[in-house]
Amino acid sequence: MKSRAFGTALISIAFAACSGVQAQQQVIGAPPEASNMKLVGYNDLQGRSAYQPTIHHQGDRWIAYIGHHGGTDEIPDPVNPMTGKAEPNGTSIVDVTDPAHPKYLHHIPGQEGKYEGGGAQMVRVCDGKSLPKGDPNAVYMLRAVGSQGHEIWNVADPANPVLVTRIGENLKDTHKNFWECDTGIAYLVSGAPDWRTRRMTQIYDLSDPAHPVKIRDFGLPGQEPGSTGGVPTELHGMISTGPQGNRVYFGYGTDKGGIMQIVDRDKLLNGPKEPTAQNLRYPEISEMPMSAFNGAHTTFPMKDMPIAEFANDKDGKSRDIVMIVDEAILNECGEPRQMVWFADVTTETRPMMISNWTVPEASGHFCERGGRFGSHSSNESMAPVYYKKMAFIAFFNAGVRALDIRDPYHPKEVGYFIPSITAATDKRCVPVDGAQRCKVAIQTNNVETDDRGYIYIVDRANTGMHILELTGAARKAAGLP
Amino acid sequence: MRRLLIACGVTLCTLSGVAAVQHVRSGTAVAAGTWHEIAWPFPRDGWPAGRAFRCDAEACGSEVELYVRPKIGFCNCDTGVADDDEVDRVADLDLMSQRFVPREAGRVIKISDMAGRARSYDLKMVDGSDHTAVGFALSHRCDLMVAVAQGNGTAAGVRRAAVDFLGTNDMTHWMSAALNGG
Numbered sequence: 001m002k003s004r005a006f007g008t009a010l011i012s013i014a015f016a017a018c019s020g021v022q023a024q025q026q027v028i029g030a031p032p033e034a035s036n037m038k039l040v041g042y043n044d045l046q047g048r049s050a051y052q053p054t055i056h057h058q059g060d061r062w063i064a065y066i067g068h069h070g071g072t073d074e075i076p077d078p079v080n081p082m083t084g085k086a087e088p089n090g091t092s093i094v095d096v097t098d099p100a101h102p103k104y105l106h107h108i109p110g111q112e113g114k115y116e117g118g119g120a121q122m123v124r125v126c127d128g129k130s131l132p133k134g135d136p137n138a139v140y141m142l143r144a145v146g147s148q149g150h151e152i153w154n155v156a157d158p159a160n161p162v163l164v165t166r167i168g169e170n171l172k173d174t175h176k177n178f179w180e181c182d183t184g185i186a187y188l189v190s191g192a193p194d195w196r197t198r199r200m201t202q203i204y205d206l207s208d209p210a211h212p213v214k215i216r217d218f219g220l221p222g223q224e225p226g227s228t229g230g231v232p233t234e235l236h237g238m239i240s241t242g243p244q245g246n247r248v249y250f251g252y253g254t255d256k257g258g259i260m261q262i263v264d265r266d267k268l269l270n271g272p273k274e275p276t277a278q279n280l281r282y283p284e285i286s287e288m289p290m291s292a293f294n295g296a297h298t299t300f301p302m303k304d305m306p307i308a309e310f311a312n313d314k315d316g317k318s319r320d321i322v323m324i325v326d327e328a329i330l331n332e333c334g335e336p337r338q339m340v341w342f343a344d345v346t347t348e349t350r351p352m353m354i355s356n357w358t359v360p361e362a363s364g365h366f367c368e369r370g371g372r373f374g375s376h377s378s379n380e381s382m383a384p385v386y387y388k389k390m391a392f393i394a395f396f397n398a399g400v401r402a403l404d405i406r407d408p409y410h411p412k413e414v415g416y417f418i419p420s421i422t423a424a425t426d427k428r429c430v431p432v433d434g435a436q437r438c439k440v441a442i443q444t445n446n447v448e449t450d451d452r453g454y455i456y457i458v459d460r461a462n463t464g465m466h467i468l469e470l471t472g473a474a475r476k477a478a479g480l481p
Numbered sequence: 482m483r484r485l486l487i488a489c490g491v492t493l494c495t496l497s498g499v500a501a502v503q504h505v506r507s508g509t510a511v512a513a514g515t516w517h518e519i520a521w522p523f524p525r526d527g528w529p530a531g532r533a534f535r536c537d538a539e540a541c542g543s544e545v546e547l548y549v550r551p552k553i554g555f556c557n558c559d560t561g562v563a564d565d566d567e568v569d570r571v572a573d574l575d576l577m578s579q580r581f582v583p584r585e586a587g588r589v590i591k592i593s594d595m596a597g598r599a600r601s602y603d604l605k606m607v608d609g610s611d612h613t614a615v616g617f618a619l620s621h622r623c624d625l626m627v628a629v630a631q632g633n634g635t636a637a638g639v640r641r642a643a644v645d646f647l648g649t650n651d652m653t654h655w656m657s658a659a660l661n662g663g
Contacts, residue, residue, distance in 0.1 A: 117559035172563075196566040198557075228582040230575035231566070256527035292527035329554045336527075431662035 024365040026397075026421045026441050033364070036415030036474035037402060040454065041467040043102040047078050047424040048089045050458030050465065051121040052176070052377070055096065055450040058127065058139050062450060063158045064102070065125055065141055066092040066458055066465065068110060070118030072426055080107045088112045090120040091143055093158045099454050099467045105159040111146035120145045122174070122189070122237075125155070126181035133184070133208035140164065140209045142186060144174035150188055152209045167212050172198045176237030178248075183207065185215075185269065187238050187248065192217055194225040195275075199234040201250070203269065215269060220252065220259070220287075221277035233257045236297050236327075239380065240265060245303065247285075249322055251296030255329045255338055258296035260288045260322060262348050288343060288351040290324070293336035297327040298377050301345075302388045305408060320346045321354075321408045328374025328396055331428045332439075333367035338374035340393055342408040357411045359398040364418070370439025371428035371461065372396035376446065383451040390414075390470075390478050392455055397441040400457045402470065404477045415474035418442060419459065419466045426461040453480055515540045516646050521548070523576045528552055532655075534646065541642040543634025548573060549647070551659045552625040561620035562597040569600070572616030573629045580605040581614060584636055592644070593653040595619035595626060599644075601636035615640045617647070621660045 032039060051067040068089035071077055077086040082104070090110030095103040110120030122144040128134030141153045141161065149168035153161040168174075172191025179186040184207025191198045200219035204212045217224075220232035233253035240248045248268060250261040267283035290296060300323040310317045322345050326338035339358035345351040358375070359366065366373035379392045386392075391403045391411075399418030403411045419442050429438040445460035455468040470478055515537075521530040531550020538544045552571065557563065562571075565587040574581045587600030597619035604614040614631040630643035646652060 113559060115558055117557070196569060198567075228580075230579040230581075231570040292525070334553060431660070434657075434661040 024369055025439070026369065028421055028423060028425075030420055032420045033399070033418040034416065036470060036472040037400070037417040037455070037468050038471050039417070039419075039466055040469050041096070041098075041100045041102050042464060043094055043104055044422075044424065044464040045092050045094075045458065046080060046104070046107060047075070047462045047464070048092065049115075049119070049426070049460050049462050050092075050445060051119070051460075052123060052380075052446045053448045053456045053458050053465065054123045054125050055381075055448055055454075055456060056125040056139070057451060058156070058158070061095060061097045061158075062099075062452070063105075063155070064092075064094040064096045064456060064465070065123045065155070066094065067121040067123045067143065068092065068119045069121060069460065070111075070113035070115050070146075072114060072462070076114055077112070082107065088118055090145075091123060091141070093155065093161065094465065095158070096450075096454070096456070096467060102465070102467060106161060108143075108153065108161055111148050113146055118146050120151075122176050124177055124179040124186075126179055126184075128156075128209075130181045131184045131207050131209065135210075138164075138209075142177060142179050142206070142209075144177055144189065147171050147173055147191070150174060150177065150190075152206070152212075164209050165212060167204060168202065175199055175235075178238050178240055179206065180240055180242050182242060184209075185240070187240060189235055189237055195219065195223055196225070196227060196231050197223040197234045199236070201235060201238065216273040217275050218268065219275075219280060220261070221280045224275040224277065224280060227277065233259065233295075236295070237299075239298075239300060241301055241303070245301070247301065249299040249301050251299035251324065253290070253295040254297050254327045255295040255335065257292050258290035258294050258324070258326065260290070260296050260299050260324055260343060260351065262286050262288075262345060262351065285348045286351055288345075288353075290341070290353075294338060294341070295326045296324050297375075298323070298325040298380070300325070300378055300380060300391075302405075302408075305388050305406075307409070308407060309409070316346065319344050319408070320348075322351070323378060323391060323405070323408075325375050325378050325393060327376045328372045331371055331430050333361070333373055334430065338376075340375050340378070340391075340403070340411070342405070342411065344408075355409050355411060357403060357413070359395050359401060359413075359416075364398060366398050369397045370441040371443045373398060376444075379447050379449045379455070381449045381451075383449065385451055385453045385480070386449055386478060390474075392447045392449060394444045394447045394457060396443050396445070396460075399442060399444045400447050400455065400468070402455075402474050404474075406477075414477050415470060415472075417457070417466070417468050419444070419457070419463060421461075422463055425459070425463045428461065453478070516547075519546070523548070526576070536642055536646070541632075541634075542638045543632050545630055545632035545634065545639050545642050547628060547630045547643050547646060548576065549626065549628035549652075549656070551656070552627055553660075554623055556620045556623055556625040558623040562618045562625070565598060565600055568598050568616045568618045571618050571625060572600075572627050574602060574604065574614055574616050577614070577629070577631060578604055578606055590617065590619070590644070592617075592619055592647050593657065595621050595656070597625075599640065601640060604631055613639050615643055617643070624660050626656050626660060
């Protein structure tokens with residue numbers, strides 16, 4: 001057994017040495033690649049393809065709620081070992097109070113389907129006590145369930161979630177919702193059947209989650225029912241700054257023709273509701289089109305950032321910044337590079353891109369590793385531990401990247417972590433001369449952080465969830481002890 | 482000597498491959514008086530340029546231009562081209578003008594092994610003239626092949642000319658290669 005392992009190791013080394021490019025190919029058993037980040041804990045999420053994790057502090061526990069894409073051709077419905085049943089991917093609930101020993105609590109099945117179809121991708125969580133009319137003893141989880149609509153579950157006992165209500169049905173799609181926990185206003189990414197786009201916004205008052213109240217539909221002119229001509233690119237998601245900030249930042253166009261739209265929240269909620277082109281324009285402050293090569297997957301606002309370089313300027317010492325993250329869609333660099341952008345929106349009617357950042361491809365020969373290479377998403381927590389200081393970007397086969405963004409004009413990487421692949425890691429293929437050529441690589445899809453400073457990354461290729469912490473210079477840059 | 486022979490062999494194979502591609506592309510022009518390939522007339526957008534063709538009035542009843550290109554990764558893998566709104570969104574009509582109105586509901590269409598939808602439109606060109614356009618959106622796994630034909634003839638005539646041309650061996654061969662990494 002020993003000599004066999006030694007022989008295998010020799011062969012692996014020889015194989016790796018033959019080509020600098022092939023040496024970058026991930027192999028099972030190889031350690032993660034990391035700089036200034038280290039692994040704290042891991043959970044396999046039952047081998048389900050994962051989307052946005054949300055980490056919620058409830059009582060004296062920390063609970064991770066993780067959305068999932070649909071299954072794979074080989075395993076459309078993975079078996080839940082807790083029930084012994086094959087269940088379509090939905091929502092994983094994991095106790096991460098002890099991040100070194102995360103404990104899988106429950107899986108709520110989602111919609112049947114594979115890959116982008118099915119599953120229950122997006123999750124948001126609000127305490128009942130923070131909602132104006134919620135049950136103060138409840139903890140509410142809002143999730144998007146494919147084309148079935150949206151659901152709200154009471155997860156006060158996260159091991160035994162209870163369905164509270166369903167919202168919408170027969171939608172073309174759902175995706176990256178946002179829920180204001182202090183007001184209950186929810187912006188649901190939906191595909192209303194009569195709209196000309198797969199994804200637009202349905203705004204609901206969920207201040208009493210058991211009794212949702214629809215406020216209006218919203219989108220870009222040209223998407224609304226009855227319009228003709230060109231159809232603007234579809235919505236991806238939004239982030240609201242609530243009644244205090246009075247702004248909602250919408251991102252349209254996942255990987256192409258991106259648009260960042262800045263909207264007056266008060267006018268959006270209280271203005272004329274009928275979906276005419278004029279009424280859709282009414283709350284808009286500005287639209288910033290991106291290059292046709294890039295999308296707007298995440299639009300993350302950071303208001304009033306002090307800029308050290310401008311400290312002695314009599315005006316403009318601090319700037320309002322929106323970090324925009326594109327999503328790479330195609331495997332093996334099959335499209336223009338998707339990356340991270342920073343827009344100065346201080347003068348809201350004239351937003352301007354001021355910088356961008358990407359992982360240098362050559363640093364890992366990522367275009368040859370297999371799967372997607374490029375950005376996908378960022379952490380969205382506004383907890384003080386990292387907000388306006390650090391940003392964590394999910395970069396598919398380049399893992400998670402930690403950026404020091406205190407100077408958004410010159411963002412710089414201070415750490416990274418590329419998890420190891422496992423036997424569960426799904427292959428990714430490209431067509432070559434009519435046949436599928438497949439490789440296996442990590443596909444870090446989403447990232448979130450908690451108030452304690454832990455970083456949670458989840459894998460699209462079924463590898464699971466890795467819980468990380470910063471070390472060295474990155475930890476120092478973040479101001480962590 | 483062996484290396485020289487190998488190099489020559491590689492060169493010959495490469496030239497043959499290039500010649501084969503050239504043969505396919507020039508063959509697509511078919512006989513004079515029918516469809517001719519022209520330069521892609523639109524500025525660069527998020528997708529690489531496709532191929533453009535023109536059919537003269539004598540052959541097609543009225544002059545028709547056709548623009549066709551793949552959109553890789555742009556289709557719902559499960560549902561394909563699900564509805565007419567999708568044709569409006571993806572069929573590249575907006576390359577010509579933002580002002581187009583559907584004439585009628587679209588219809589299911591199949592070209593080679595690709596299924597999808599086609600829809601006809603009244604198209605207001607940027608010079609103010611009125612044209613007819615037919616948009617095609619065909620799915621292949623998670624990818625799209627889109628085409629739009631426009632001219633000043635009837636919708637039925639434009640559609641028929643476009644469908645006949647897209648269904649030729651040369652075009653179906655090219656579309657398949659474009660979608661399969663060839």
